[in-house]
Amino acid sequence: MSLDADEVARIAHxxxxxxxxxxxxxxTTNLSNILELVEQMSSVDTAGIEPMAHPLELPxxxxxxxxTETDQRELFQKCAPKVERGLxxxxxxxx
Amino acid sequence: MHDKNxxxxxxxxxxxxxxxxxxxxxxxxxxxxxDKDLNSFISVTAEQALAAARIADQQYKSGTAxxxxxxxxxxxxxxCIQGVRTSCGSKMLANFIAPYDATVVTRLNEAGMxxxxxxxxxxxxxxxxxxxxxxxxxxxxxxxxxxxxGSSGGSASAVAAQLAPxxxxxxxxxxxxxxxxxxxxxxxxxxxxxxxxxxxxAFASSLDQGGPMARSAEDAAMLLNAMAGFDHHDSTxxxxxxxxxxxxxDQSIEGLRIxxxxxxxxxxxxxxxxxxxxxxxxxxxxxxxxxxxxxxPNSGLSIPTYYVVAMAECSSNLSRFxxxxxxxxxxxxxxxxxxxxxxxxxxxxxxxxxxxxIGTYALSAGYYDAYYLKAQQLRxxxxxxxKKAFEQVDVIMGxxxxxxxxxxxxxxxxxxxxxxxxxYTIAVNLAGLPGMSIxxxxxxxxxxxxxxxxxxxxxxxLLNIAHQFQCETNWHKQVPPGYE
Numbered sequence: 270m271s272l273d274a275d276e277v278a279r280i281a282h283x284x285x286x287x288x289x290x291x292x293x294x295x296x297t298t299n300l301s302n303i304l305e306l307v308e309q310m311s312s313v314d315t316a317g318i319e320p321m322a323h324p325l326e327l328p329x330x331x332x333x334x335x336x337t338e339t340d341q342r343e344l345f346q347k348c349a350p351k352v353e354r355g356l357x358x359x360x361x362x363x364x
Numbered sequence: 365m366h367d368k369n370x371x372x373x374x375x376x377x378x379x380x381x382x383x384x385x386x387x388x389x390x391x392x393x394x395x396x397x398x399d400k401d402l403n404s405f406i407s408v409t410a411e412q413a414l415a416a417a418r419i420a421d422q423q424y425k426s427g428t429a430x431x432x433x434x435x436x437x438x439x440x441x442x443x444c445i446q447g448v449r450t451s452c453g454s455k456m457l458a459n460f461i462a463p464y465d466a467t468v469v470t471r472l473n474e475a476g477m478x479x480x481x482x483x484x485x486x487x488x489x490x491x492x493x494x495x496x497x498x499x500x501x502x503x504x505x506x507x508x509x510x511x512x513x514g515s516s517g518g519s520a521s522a523v524a525a526q527l528a529p530x531x532x533x534x535x536x537x538x539x540x541x542x543x544x545x546x547x548x549x550x551x552x553x554x555x556x557x558x559x560x561x562x563x564x565x566a567f568a569s570s571l572d573q574g575g576p577m578a579r580s581a582e583d584a585a586m587l588l589n590a591m592a593g594f595d596h597h598d599s600t601x602x603x604x605x606x607x608x609x610x611x612x613x614d615q616s617i618e619g620l621r622i623x624x625x626x627x628x629x630x631x632x633x634x635x636x637x638x639x640x641x642x643x644x645x646x647x648x649x650x651x652x653x654x655x656x657x658x659x660x661p662n663s664g665l666s667i668p669t670y671y672v673v674a675m676a677e678c679s680s681n682l683s684r685f686x687x688x689x690x691x692x693x694x695x696x697x698x699x700x701x702x703x704x705x706x707x708x709x710x711x712x713x714x715x716x717x718x719x720x721x722i723g724t725y726a727l728s729a730g731y732y733d734a735y736y737l738k739a740q741q742l743r744x745x746x747x748x749x750x751k752k753a754f755e756q757v758d759v760i761m762g763x764x765x766x767x768x769x770x771x772x773x774x775x776x777x778x779x780x781x782x783x784x785x786x787x788y789t790i791a792v793n794l795a796g797l798p799g800m801s802i803x804x805x806x807x808x809x810x811x812x813x814x815x816x817x818x819x820x821x822x823x824x825x826l827l828n829i830a831h832q833f834q835c836e837t838n839w840h841k842q843v844p845p846g847y848e
Contacts, residue, residue: 277721280721280724280725280728281717281721282705283724283725283728284679284708284717284720284721284723284724285683285686285701285704285705285708286705286708286709286712286717286720286721287702287705287706287708287709287710288709288717289709292714296717296718296721299718299779300718300721300722300725302778302779302780303671303718303722303779303780303783304722304725305780306667306668306671306780306783307668307671307672307722307726307735308668309664309665309667309668310665310668310669310672310735310738310739310742311734311738312665313662313665313742313745315738315741315742315745318741318744318745319741319744320737320740320741320743320744321740321741321743321744321747322570322740323570323600324556324557324570324571324747324793324794324795324796325555325556325557325602325796325820327557327600327602329599329600330599330603332596341463344463345463345689347461347463348460348461348462348463348689348690349688349689349690350687350688350690350691350692350693351688351693357688357689359688359700359703360697360698360699360700360702360703361699362699362700
């Protein structure tokens with residue numbers, strides 16, 4: 270499986286990553302090589318095999334539906350790059 | 365003092381031979397004078413360490429000290445520590461001061477341990493050489509031209525150079541065992557779910573597991589005692605009794621059945637490493653164990669399977685870094701998309717970006733079945749190989765890594781060749797099993813690790829088997845020249 274530059278740019282877009290134009294050829298080569306390695310998976314027929322999502326195959330634990338967390342907004346917002354009056358700031362989204 | 369093991373340090377503190385403050389200063393001085401070459405620490409928390417040491421000394425005076433009280437430790441910089449920068453080896457988190465403690469940190473604090481600082485690592489634990497750190501490559505104390513392995517390379521290098529008696533690590537595909545092997549120390553990746561992942565920055569959630577890195581199995585057992593246990597903050601934490609891991613260390617291993625997988629000794633294994641491992645296996649035979657040939661037929665598929673699972677999970681986990689709530693934010697974004705893309709593009713290094721992109725691709729519409737679902741199915745087959753093997757044998761042994769530490773720069777331009785260095789460790793994470801690496805010898809003055817893989821929750825047995833080897837051999841007592 271080999272990717273071209275347009276596909277790499279599309280994947281970077283899906284991944285929410287800005288990639289320098291100049292770096293695209295290197296990513297194209299590296300990502301194609303990784304996909305080539307991954308292609309080995311197709312050598313095995315896995316029809317009917319249950320996918321394994323959890324190494325111990327345990328179900329997720331449930332807990333009582335009650336509030337256990339306290340409000341720590343101020344503490345958590347201390348590590349935010351831009352906040353004002355308790356709100357996270359982002360560029361304007363709605364005109 | 366720095367050449368003593370944890371039990372000796374603990375006894376020395378208890379008897380009043382030295383104080384925790386004195387002991388802590390010894391290590392802080394060693395870090396100060398020796399870490400310039402190694403770069404094994406990202407942050408040194410000297411003031412906090414001395415304050416914690418004084419509290420520990422009080423606890424010895426008041427008779428409330430436990431076996432780990434006052435013992436210094438280095439924390440991998442992947443564990444959140446309240447009020448301390450937690451960078452995860454990334455520019456993305458260069459200014460991130462964690463607002464809470466990871467459960468592992470809480471537990472080690474409760475045990476009275478003294479944190480010296482935070483160790484260097486591959487960015488977001490993605491790498492096998494520690495060259496992917498924003499804070500610079502870590503050097504191997506056995507040879508400053510060599511990598512220490514990764515991703516817990518800082519912890520491995522620091523423990524090997526005796527800059528800390530013990531350290532924490534995390535292992536997603538070998539990140540405790542491979543650096544332990546390359547630096548000549550003892551490292552244990554516990555069973556998935558044994559050690560809480562809460563506050564341990566996530567790379568691949570179904571594979572990540574924290575564990576101890578130490579100079580001996582006994583030290584690792586003492587540390588695991590404090591690290592392991594159920595945590596309701598981690599939804600995959602297993603609610604199961606934690607045994608005293610030091611309790612079985614002295615048990616005889618007479619009659620132990622050791623599985624030797626043919627696939628671990630096939631093409632790709634360095635001849636020198638193979639001879640060291642064979643010699644270690646003979647040592648076990650002398651101790652009364654028997655070697656049983658086994659096969660793990662799907663081993664060859666573990667690398668592609670692992671990388672699809674790990675990259676898919678990483679692309680999802682790392683989507684939280686958006687330049688809004690924490691972490692790096694780009695200057696003057698023109699719109700929301702620009703904010704996301706440039707913050708992430710600037711904050712992540714090349715390997716992290718590659719993995720996010722492959723993961724995104726593997727999860728994207730039209731490719732999910734061919735990649736992620738397929739990998740999860742293969743994961744089942746790989747895991748079943750181990751289940752079958754453990755019907756025949758008690759543990760599995762082989763090399764931890766196919767070669768000794770490689771040179772810095774040797775593989776950094778070729779991600780695929782780097783991935784192949786994880787060939788013997790990653791299936792253990794896919795299956796969720798516990799695994800260890802212990803020092804077994806040297807090739808060209810660089811250490812070789814023996815890997816011991818156990819059945820689920822068999823950490824006690826692994827530590828016993830490792831300790832028995834360390835009673836008969838001196839490989840774990842070797843110290844790199846210049847760091848005695």
